[in-house]
Amino acid sequence: MNRNRWAVRAVVLVYLGILIGLPVVFLVIKALGHGLPAFWGEVTRPDALLALKLSVEVAAIAVPVNTIVGVGAAILIARHNFFGKRLLDTIFDVPIAISPIIIGVALVLAYSRIGWFGAPLARWGIMVLFSPLGVVMATMAVSLPYVLRSVVPVLLEVGIDEEQAARTLGAGPLRIFWHVTLPAIRWAVMYGVTLTLARTLGEFGAVLVVSGNISGVTQTLPIYIYDSWDQRFDVLGTYSGALVLAMMSMAVLAVLALLRRRERRLRVDLA
Amino acid sequence: MSISLKHLSKHYGSTQAVEDVSAEIVHGSLTAVLGPSGSGKSTLLKLISGLERPDAGTVVIDGEDVTNVDPRHRDIGFCFQHYAPFRHMNVSKNVGFGLKVRKRSPKEIDARVKELLALVKLEHKAKDYPAQLSGGERQRMALARALAIEPRVLLLDEPFGALDAVVRAELRHWLKELHQQIHVTTVLVTHDQQEAMEVADQLIVMRTGHIVQSGNPLALYERPATDFVHEFLGPSTVFAGEVARPHDLELVSVYQGTITGRITSIVSLGFEAQVTVELSDGTSTWVQLSRNELAAMGLRVALLVGVRRRDDVNF
Numbered sequence: 001m002n003r004n005r006w007a008v009r010a011v012v013l014v015y016l017g018i019l020i021g022l023p024v025v026f027l028v029i030k031a032l033g034h035g036l037p038a039f040w041g042e043v044t045r046p047d048a049l050l051a052l053k054l055s056v057e058v059a060a061i062a063v064p065v066n067t068i069v070g071v072g073a074a075i076l077i078a079r080h081n082f083f084g085k086r087l088l089d090t091i092f093d094v095p096i097a098i099s100p101i102i103i104g105v106a107l108v109l110a111y112s113r114i115g116w117f118g119a120p121l122a123r124w125g126i127m128v129l130f131s132p133l134g135v136v137m138a139t140m141a142v143s144l145p146y147v148l149r150s151v152v153p154v155l156l157e158v159g160i161d162e163e164q165a166a167r168t169l170g171a172g173p174l175r176i177f178w179h180v181t182l183p184a185i186r187w188a189v190m191y192g193v194t195l196t197l198a199r200t201l202g203e204f205g206a207v208l209v210v211s212g213n214i215s216g217v218t219q220t221l222p223i224y225i226y227d228s229w230d231q232r233f234d235v236l237g238t239y240s241g242a243l244v245l246a247m248m249s250m251a252v253l254a255v256l257a258l259l260r261r262r263e264r265r266l267r268v269d270l271a
Numbered sequence: 272m273s274i275s276l277k278h279l280s281k282h283y284g285s286t287q288a289v290e291d292v293s294a295e296i297v298h299g300s301l302t303a304v305l306g307p308s309g310s311g312k313s314t315l316l317k318l319i320s321g322l323e324r325p326d327a328g329t330v331v332i333d334g335e336d337v338t339n340v341d342p343r344h345r346d347i348g349f350c351f352q353h354y355a356p357f358r359h360m361n362v363s364k365n366v367g368f369g370l371k372v373r374k375r376s377p378k379e380i381d382a383r384v385k386e387l388l389a390l391v392k393l394e395h396k397a398k399d400y401p402a403q404l405s406g407g408e409r410q411r412m413a414l415a416r417a418l419a420i421e422p423r424v425l426l427l428d429e430p431f432g433a434l435d436a437v438v439r440a441e442l443r444h445w446l447k448e449l450h451q452q453i454h455v456t457t458v459l460v461t462h463d464q465q466e467a468m469e470v471a472d473q474l475i476v477m478r479t480g481h482i483v484q485s486g487n488p489l490a491l492y493e494r495p496a497t498d499f500v501h502e503f504l505g506p507s508t509v510f511a512g513e514v515a516r517p518h519d520l521e522l523v524s525v526y527q528g529t530i531t532g533r534i535t536s537i538v539s540l541g542f543e544a545q546v547t548v549e550l551s552d553g554t555s556t557w558v559q560l561s562r563n564e565l566a567a568m569g570l571r572v573a574l575l576v577g578v579r580r581r582d583d584v585n586f
Contacts, residue, residue: 161355164322165413168342168349169369169420179368183359 008256027246031239042240050216051224052244054132058220059200062140066196070147071189073077075181077148078155079163092145100142107138111210129211135220138206143199147192155181156190187259194256221245272333272456273298274319279328281314288314289555290328290480292328296424296473301450301457303488305464305472310478312460313352316426319458320349333423342396348455349416351506354409356401362388362412363397369420372488387415390449412543415536418453418548431466468492476500508556510578517559521581522546522568528577532556537570546570548578 014221032039042048076082077089095103111118111128121128128134166180182189211218215229221241228237274296275412281289289311296488298304304312316322319330329338337345357365362368363384368397370380388394391411402411410430417425430446431439447470450457461467467474468488475485476499484496495501501514525531531547535555544565547557558578570576 144458161351161353162357164342165349165351165355166357166368166415168320168322168347169416170343170372171368172343175372180357183357 024246027239027242031236031243034236038236039240039243042220044242045237046221047215048224048237048241051219051221051241053065054135054219055201055221058132058136058139059197061136062143062200063193063196063267066140066143067147067189067193069144070192070196071151071182071185072258074148074151074155074185074262075177078152079160092148095144096149098204100138100205101209103141104138104206107134107141107206107210111137128212129210130218132218134210135207135218138210139203139220142168142203142206143196146195146199150188150195151185154185157183187262190259194252194259197250198252198256201245201252274456274458275331276315276319276378276425277329277331278326279315279316279318279330281311281323283498287480289318289325292477292480292482294475294482294485296456296458298456299454300473301447301471302473302475303467304458304460304475304477305462305467306477307462307503309479310477312462312477313428315457315477316349316428319424320347320426321345322349332486346420346423348420348425350410350413350417350425350430352432352520354401354413356404356409356412358401361386361400362393362404365401365412366415366419367415373420383419387419390418390452391415405438407442410434410442416447417454418455422455424459425432425455427457429461430459432461433462439466446470468504476503506559508558509554510556510580511552515556515580517545517557519581520556520558520578522548522560523577523579524560524572525575525577527579529579531575531577534570534574534576535573537565537572539565548576550578 035135073088073092077085108115108118108129111121111134113122114120118128126133128137162180162184163176166176171179197237202222203220204226208223208226211223213219213223215224215227219227222245225238225241225245227236228241274505276292276294276296279289279292280287281373285548291472292311292315302311304315306312315322318325319332321330321337321340326339329336331337332345332347342349357368360368365430367380367384368389370383384397385394388397391414393408393411393415396404396408396412404412416428431442434442443466459470471488473485474488474491474492476483478499484491484500491500492504495504495514497512501507501516506517507514508520509515510520522528530550531551532550534546535549536547537564538545542562544560544562546560546565547555549555556578
């Protein structure tokens with residue numbers, strides 16, 4: 001019994017080590033192998049810094065927008081009945097189900113100069129493709145579902161009793177949302193936000209297609225890493241960039257783990 | 272404030288939850304809506320509160336037609352079956368919520384909350400969160416929260432359903448006292464006939480979306496309009512082809528009985544004893560006796576006896 005448990009643990013650890021642990025260790029070794037100054041020099045290159053800046057800016061737009069949209073849609077789906085609800089629910093799963101590159105290609109089709117939306121926008125002088133705007137849109141599209149998917153189950157679990165109680169006590173929709181609904185789902189929202197942030201920072205496929213990979217303009221950090229590797233054959237630049245991105249993601253993961261613990265501790269059965 | 276319900280109907284999909292229900296609820300009364308699950312009693316309460324809109328009919332509170340008034344403007348206090356405490360607010364904040372919505376001054380809210388917590392005996396829990404309270408305490412907090420807005424009517428959905436037997440009995444007693452103290456028109460929904468009989472001064476018995484009978488509890492107990500009410504409101508058995516209360520029957524000698532029979536079992540339950548008799552007409556009935564009666568009569572299983580209705584309780 002006990003021996004079996006150890007065996008299972010060992011298998012899992014070895015598996016994780018082969019898939020994730022060792023590659024990350026090698027990444028760290030390679031990135032820092034030429035010493036910290038060399039690493040620092042790579043990270044602070046102008047095009048690297050611009051890529052980092054764009055990544056942060058894109059996240060600063062995509063995460064809040066998707067949070068608001070996600071919470072709104074979650075309330076719509078969990079609390080209201082309307083025609084097309086199932087369809088809406090399913091559409092939110094599309095970015096999880098299909099490859100990001102397909103989303104990228106679809107965006108190109110819709111927003112290229114001869115596309116449905118692209119043509120009128122171009123007449124107004126708005127360029128979606130090969131511009132930061134396109135990068136933001138592609139990122140928002142792929143990171144859309146996460147807030148909704150974390151919030152809906154909690155809304156369903158919490159139920160409508162508290163909201164109805166607030167209503168009988170005289171509260172209007174806005175007060176009910178801020179004082180009753182939101183406090184009940186806040187950890188789920190935070191959880192969704194961190195997932196969205198992680199997805200946003202790491203997004204590659206959809207962004208690559210719509211961005212046109214213009215250094216210093218539409219290059220996010222993942223695209224910069226790909227560019228160093230595939231176009232410039234800059235091994236040290238690749239590893240350094242990758243290590244920075246990995247550390248940012250790890251930080252997000254750490255926050256996520258903390259939130260999970262918090263959420264479990266705060267989930268109290270009131271039934 | 273009085274409540275008057277006129278021809279209320281409500282259906283969910285193809286289920287008719289409430290069908291053409293009319294009732295008058297007297298000002299200051301404590302009315303229990305009693306019925307088995309699925310009888311439409313909870314729906315009726317939601318219709319009064321406005322949390323559900325009727326398909327047809329009107330709800331009149333204190334002479335005002337509120338059928339199309341949003342629940343937030345109806346001035347009703349509603350206590351939910353599972354109390355629906357705001358889980359992220361402490362007891363004081365919960366109780367003061369309705370007053371804060373009404374934009375009362377912090378000082379006034381504070382004073383009123385203290386007063387209400389004293390009324391429901393929760394002063395020492397003011398800073399606790401709902402998760403830290405027992406079921407009975409949550410119930411009392413919910414009551415204080417509903418009473419804070421000085422509602423025109425108080426509506427309680429299965430108020431004691433989720434509590435254990437001891438706390439339930441205590442709270443029932445307490446609720447009755449509270450009602451005598453503050454006299455707000457109260458409607459409570461329950462499936463427990465004992466609870467309804469003990470607490471309420473008016474009963475409305477519902478079945479499959481209809482009101483079967485209403486009136487004061489004793490009258491309903493003694494003069495049930497249908498077999499359903501009879502069986503639902505207290506112990507019942509069948510004697511001589513009619514529904515009867517087991518304590519309205521008595522055991523006598525073979526010659527004095529309306530029907531003779533043979534005792535098949537005697538169960539003693541402390542003060543009361545249940546004696547089951549197989550009757551000569553092929554049916555079986557049971558008679559409720561006091562411990563003293565049982566001892567005085569020297570009854571035992573297999574004895575032949577006569578069964579008849581007690582004369583003094585014939586209405």
